[in-house]
Amino acid sequence: AVPFARDVMTRNVITAGPDDSIVYAARLFADKGFDHLPIVDESSKLVGIVTSWDLAVAIGTGKEKLSDVQTKKVVTAREDEPVDAVARRLEKYKISGLPVVDSKGELKGILTSDDITRLLGKVR
Amino acid sequence: AVPFARDVMTRNVITAGPDDSIVYAARLFADKGFDHLPIVDESSKLVGIVTSWDLAVAIGTGKEKLSDVQTKKVVTAREDEPVDAVARRLEKYKISGLPVVDSKGELKGILTSDDITRLLGKVR
Numbered sequence A, B: 001a002v003p004f005a006r007d008v009m010t011r012n013v014i015t016a017g018p019d020d021s022i023v024y025a026a027r028l029f030a031d032k033g034f035d036h037l038p039i040v041d042e043s044s045k046l047v048g049i050v051t052s053w054d055l056a057v058a059i060g061t062g063k064e065k066l067s068d069v070q071t072k073k074v075v076t077a078r079e080d081e082p083v084d085a086v087a088r089r090l091e092k093y094k095i096s097g098l099p100v101v102d103s104k105g106e107l108k109g110i111l112t113s114d115d116i117t118r119l120l121g122k123v124r
């Protein structure tokens, strides 16, 4: 029985705003040890995503805000999708994680390749 | 039948040296779109690893060389290990990828959570 996205995702997602600085995000990544930071506006609507890769490639470019580096067309999954379908979506877009949303588009969790790795580790 | 590390890894690993700059590595990550950069010395011996996370958290710290940010105790796998064992090792150390080495410790490939995700996507 293949688990659903809601069974594998991490809830309590840490987010940031588009006007936050790249340095602020770097401190967050350092403190929390994660790689994926969804970007939300003042009404908590998902407007972008920033990963450690986005921050890494910003080095030496003079960029300052998350709005300068974020990806705005966010690939997401629904809570009730089977995790193998999520895996194919990650591979299709060559990304390592995606926000999980409910039927209203509200942010419910985050699911990454590291979560999928944990699943495979349980196989025997 | 669970695949072995050698069946899932990417060969032709791109590496850098400890004296290379963080800015040089940032350009490599941007051009190649990867997250894991093994660090080797002049005799091609594996001496460290740098990921996009290491570069991201270096932002605003004034660090300049890869030797300033690399992790020196590198977690690796052998080519003939089953991939579920590799998955448990990634989870144990909370890392997203590891270099794959042969019995002499020579670098043969790199295996990441994204490769494991690709496997799960094939399950149905």
Ligand SMILES: C[S@@+](CC[C@H](N)C(=O)[O-])C[C@H]1O[C@@H](n2cnc3c(N)ncnc32)[C@H](O)[C@@H]1O
Residues within 6 Å of the ligand: A049, A050, A051, A052, A053, A054, A070, A071, A073, A074, A075, A076, A093, A094, A095, A096, A097, A098, A099, B033, B034, B035
């Ligand atoms: C092509 S990926 C490769 C590097 C890395 N594995 C990653 O996912 O960031 C890099 C780009 O994908 C974007 N990205 C990551 N997750 C995303 C998602 N769920 N939706 C849209 N773009 C995403 C990042 O913002 C970054 O610009």
Ligand SMILES: C[S@@+](CC[C@H](N)C(=O)[O-])C[C@H]1O[C@@H](n2cnc3c(N)ncnc32)[C@H](O)[C@@H]1O
Residues within 6 Å of the ligand: A033, A034, A035, B049, B050, B051, B052, B053, B054, B070, B071, B073, B074, B075, B076, B093, B094, B095, B096, B097, B098, B099
């Ligand atoms: C705890 S992980 C979490 C962030 C991210 N998923 C990653 O793997 O970089 C971050 C640290 O793990 C280190 N790391 C990543 N892969 C490693 C490996 N194969 N062996 C040793 N350290 C590794 C990185 O150098 C970085 O300092």
